[in-house]
Amino acid sequence: MGLEEKLPSGVLLTTVEGVAGYMRKASFWPATFGLACCAIEMMTTGGPKYDLARFGMEVFRASPRQADLMIVAGRVSQKMAPVLRQIYDQMPEPKWVLAMGVCASSGGMFNNYAVVQGVDHIVPVDMYLPGCPPRPEMLIDAILKLHDQVQHTKLGVNRLDEIEADEATALAAVPTSQMKGLLR
């Protein structure tokens, strides 16, 4: 029943969203945004041992205008924050942000005057990766999880609805300090 049965062999059916997501995740181009220790691990991930080229991502784009993923690798200082935002604004849509390491995720051990306490104060973050610094394997794992997220990103009006729904959920969520129980 339906269209599938009448198709000749060799033709595959999917949704536009599925194809777009597949293309996007399979040609993910990260912008170089190395800041501190994590940047070295990020470079290692692109190096021969861990070989990010296996996932088509070894080309770190020097220009943000050619990139769709910003890996914020390291501590973001108050002085760097406006620069970071500017780079983010220069990236074309659709774009994703991966906060690599605890400093980028939450400020980490540098809870002081100089460091922005989490890059999510400046740009929306799609994936948080803990570790100080995270191992290359952890970065690859985070990138693969982000691939999964990209694959399932909706398009057009569905995307707008999704954003709406996500925001409503976030607004209704209980703040961490009011949660009960073990932290997990």
Place this chain on the structure above:
Amino acid sequence: MTADPYAATESATTEGKVYTVTGQDWDSIVAGIAEDHDDKVVVNMGPQHPSTHGVLRLILELEGETVTEARCGIGYLHTGIEKNMEFRTWVQGVTFCTRMDYLSPFFNEMTYSLGVEGLLDISTDIPEKAQVMRVLLMELNRISSHLVCIATGGMEIGALTVMTIGFRERELVLDLFELITGLRMNHAFIRPGGVAQDMPAGALDEIRDFVALMKKRLPEYADLCNANPIFKARLVDVGHLDLAGCLALGLTGPPLRATGYGWDLRKMQPYSGYEDYDFEVCTWDTADSYGRFRIRLNEMWESLKIVEQCVERLAGLEGAPVMVADKKIAWPSQLAIGSDGMGNSLDHIKHIMGESMEGLIHHFKLVTEGFRVPAGQAYVPIESPRGELGAHVVSDGGTRPYRVHFRDPSFTNLQATSVMSEGGMVADVIVAIASIDPVMGGVDR
């Protein structure tokens, strides 16, 4: 309309117009400069640029391809580590300072620990095995740091093969670090009083294998670069700085030794028993980027020599203590790997929880409160891969540092950017900076 407090300001001085750059004000600066010199171009490079060796901002004034003025903007990675250390115990300070110059973590820990040990007056009580392990780790670290310098330096001039093989070899060193300290980077392993843990079983064999492998691999760098005409064309006579310039600007490390002056603190003011090791101080006499590259390459060979000597000594120090005997300073427990990762060893937990109330109190006091360090100040510099690295440690007699300031060689050496690159080509600025090998984590701290 209220005035924008963040707008660029300018003021006229006898030297000409001075612009205060605050960001978001590029147009007004360009417009102002254009009025004065219409044939000059001001290029802002960084702080986010793949060739500036980290978050370094360069403000270059160009006439055609020639750099007439080069200025550095730093502070984009300022982390406030020195201030944070004032709110932690003396031992916890190691955890912070290891993250300053993230390519040479052991050196940061070492100079800080030497300062604290000096104030505690226990410098002569550090066990021999701890000293040898410190030297071993520092020399392995020197190799990994020089590898990254050569790798990123190569990448910045387009020699991508140098970058990939550099990171390939660095992984070997990092595997050793992981085996010995449990971490690939940011180890916090060298502590006031000794090192955190004994050598794990089998580590010495791994290091011997590594040394043997490196002896095969290091010649590859020489084959790829030393006589490579493109490599030489980019590096020879670029970033020239002679001895007088180095001393005036406070440059140490490979840039100083590239002038032919063999100043190396390991030989001149030995610490941690360096006087007992057989190694040469590498120098070159061209005072340029190529000389600095060759020095780094040669220093890796010397480091391998020291590593071999350390392994031999460690083989005879099986089971020797790695922490100072004074129980008022030494970390109370040995660490062990449990089912949930690394933590205090089960034997120690059994001892303090089940057998000894005094042991528990002692552990609690030392771990939460920490030890007190007599009031005073100390500065014990060491030879890091980049030059003289020292920690000015000030104590007020409390359980926390009163003030710690790191004299980082990257910070001081970076001042030479303008001297090295003014009058040269734009492309040579990159080479000159790469030859200084600044690590922005160390520059900005």
Place this chain on the structure above:
Amino acid sequence: MTLEPTGPDAATAPGEVIARREGMFGVHGTGDTSGYGGLSTHVELPGASTPPYGGWMDEVATALQAAAAAAGVESAVEKVVVYRGEITFFIRREDIAAVAKLLRDDVLLRFELCSGVSGVHYPDDAGRELHAVYHLLSMTHNRRIRLEVTIPDADPHVDSVCATYPTADWHERETFDFFGIIFDGHPALTRIQMPDDWPGHPQRKDYPLGGIPVEYKGATVPPPDERRSYN
């Protein structure tokens, strides 16, 4: 060649009390139920030493005194502290630039390299709140000394040593940035680490650490400077 050995720490005068510490856990007022609130201790820095200082230190001190007298700044050295094998010359504030030049150029001194300048803030040491600390290295003689200048917070000015040691350029800018010490005669004393519009000098003791509370499930942990502490 190694550093020449020095004798044991030279005889020292009683230490210099720069502050008092009260209580034990950083808790004051009614919050203190520990009973340790009444504790009071002095913060005492090592006091001035009297010659002989031991080893090469005497040579440096004598040569510096002679050079200073010849240059007309004979009372430049306020006191000398030898502690843990390191020698510190406390230099009168107005003479630091002249002394730096002597230390670099005098044939018996020859401190060619300035390792850096850093600041220390002692808020309770009235009239001498800010200290600028210079580490000098003589490669000719293989010796290290430390210079220290005390500066009142009310008038935080000191002469720059940039003319003698160009390397002090960024170090002095950093010390200005973090402590607010104004180095007169510096070619361009601007902020270096913090953004140009940053208010205050963050590494002074009266500047808070600036952390934010960390939230956990059902708990909030204050930043390190607001927690209970042991000093």
